[in-house]
Amino acid sequence: MTFDAIDAWWWPFVFILVGGWLVTDAWRFLGVYLGDRITEDSDLLVLVRALATALVAAVIGNLIVFPSGALADTALALRIGAVVAGFVAYLFLGRKVLVGIVAAEAVLLAGLWMGSSHADMAALHGIFTSA
Amino acid sequence: MLRADAMDLHSSRSAPEATRRGRWYLRGVAAAVSVPGLILASAFIGFAGLAKEAGLTLVQTVFMVGMVWALPAKVVLVGAIMTGASLPAAAFAVALSSIRLAPMVVALVPELRGPNTPRWVLYFLAHFVAVTSWVLAMERLRGIPPAMRTSYYAGLGSTLVLFNMLVVAVTYVVAENLPPMVSAALFMLTPMYFLTSLWGSARERAGHVAMVLGIVLGPLLHLVVPGFDLLGAGLIGGGVAFGLHVAARRRAAA
Numbered sequence: 116m117t118f119d120a121i122d123a124w125w126w127p128f129v130f131i132l133v134g135g136w137l138v139t140d141a142w143r144f145l146g147v148y149l150g151d152r153i154t155e156d157s158d159l160l161v162l163v164r165a166l167a168t169a170l171v172a173a174v175i176g177n178l179i180v181f182p183s184g185a186l187a188d189t190a191l192a193l194r195i196g197a198v199v200a201g202f203v204a205y206l207f208l209g210r211k212v213l214v215g216i217v218a219a220e221a222v223l224l225a226g227l228w229m230g231s232s233h234a235d236m237a238a239l240h241g242i243f244t245s246a
Numbered sequence: 247m248l249r250a251d252a253m254d255l256h257s258s259r260s261a262p263e264a265t266r267r268g269r270w271y272l273r274g275v276a277a278a279v280s281v282p283g284l285i286l287a288s289a290f291i292g293f294a295g296l297a298k299e300a301g302l303t304l305v306q307t308v309f310m311v312g313m314v315w316a317l318p319a320k321v322v323l324v325g326a327i328m329t330g331a332s333l334p335a336a337a338f339a340v341a342l343s344s345i346r347l348a349p350m351v352v353a354l355v356p357e358l359r360g361p362n363t364p365r366w367v368l369y370f371l372a373h374f375v376a377v378t379s380w381v382l383a384m385e386r387l388r389g390i391p392p393a394m395r396t397s398y399y400a401g402l403g404s405t406l407v408l409f410n411m412l413v414v415a416v417t418y419v420v421a422e423n424l425p426p427m428v429s430a431a432l433f434m435l436t437p438m439y440f441l442t443s444l445w446g447s448a449r450e451r452a453g454h455v456a457m458v459l460g461i462v463l464g465p466l467l468h469l470v471v472p473g474f475d476l477l478g479a480g481l482i483g484g485g486v487a488f489g490l491h492v493a494a495r496r497r498a499a500a
Contacts, residue, residue, distance in 0.1 A: 177468055
């Protein structure tokens with residue numbers, strides 16, 4: 116029953132529908148059912164908002180600590196440094212989302228650039244010492 | 247005569263209602279064409295590469311974007327496909343990673359619903375809920391007339407979904423390997439955007455407490471109990487934040 120199990124054009128779509136659509140929209144529909152029975156200022160809603168916020172924050176934390184793609188090849192300390200710099204810039208420079216993003220990217224790219232020039236130097240050093 | 251008047255009244259009332267809805271729908275579309283929208287699109291550029299690497303076809307990839315929508319759920323699903331997981335195992339992993347959608351929708355519905363919103367409209371719009379549209383909606387719905395909020399969110403949500411289906415299709419076709427530095431910078435955009443906009447959209451202090459706890463607990467629990475990291479971080483972080491919220495209010499009342 117894997118993605119490649121049945122050699123028919125429709126099987127991957129069934130796999131995506133059952134393994135992806137059904138198990139995400141089921142939660143969304145449950146959310147509508149429950150949310151429709153709740154009043155806007157109730158304490159329960161503060162609790163639900165706090166739960167949802169902490170969940171999304173956990174997604175953010177995982178994207179930073181366990182990233183995918185090329186970001187996974189960078190140092191954890193650099194990623195955390197970039198995020199902290201971006202967040203501090205966001206907090207103290209007028210709470211603009213764009214300011215936070217630009218600051219974080221600047222630190223990340225500066226760190227990668229220094230790291231790569233460092234690696235180049237090490238490679239050069241290796242060439243010279245082996246020669 | 248009387249009936250004609252009534253019909254007149256009816257048509258003159260429903261026509262501006264439709265134009266008004268159309269106008270708010272377009273404002274929702276405009277809200278999608280924004281910095282957050284561009285950041286999300288850049289995250290989908292990364293996703294297209296991942297799906298291609300996993301061996302999905304162009305049509306399967308675009309289909310998955312439209313049907314599943316939430317990016318973390320899709321990353322989990324593609325990961326399951328890559329490792330050759332069976333359908334029940336893949337569905338279980340995606341279901342676990344998507345539990346957060348339920349409390350997100352619960353929090354959104356009271357803000358979204360107008361005085362006479364039919365229930366099916368809410369079920370339909372819920373499909374567009376994922377982090378970006380949720381954060382944008384929680385931030386902006388308060389400033390929109392209650393009767394027009396569903397139209398606004400329909401414009402916002404549908405534009406984000408359709409535009410990113412297009413982004414994924416184009417990337418899938420044209421993407422050669424990006425330089426690693428550009429790719430790393432693209433993958434950093436999403437967490438930074440989520441972090442700053444979620445902080446800004448918090449309603450009460452409990453939201454900020456929940457965020458700080460969640461962002462630390464998520465990776466920690468990922469190491470200890472992988473698979474239950476998001477749920478655990480949500481329950482503990484959200485629970486503690488709510489507890490502090492109640493305690494602070496008691497102190498203020500006393």
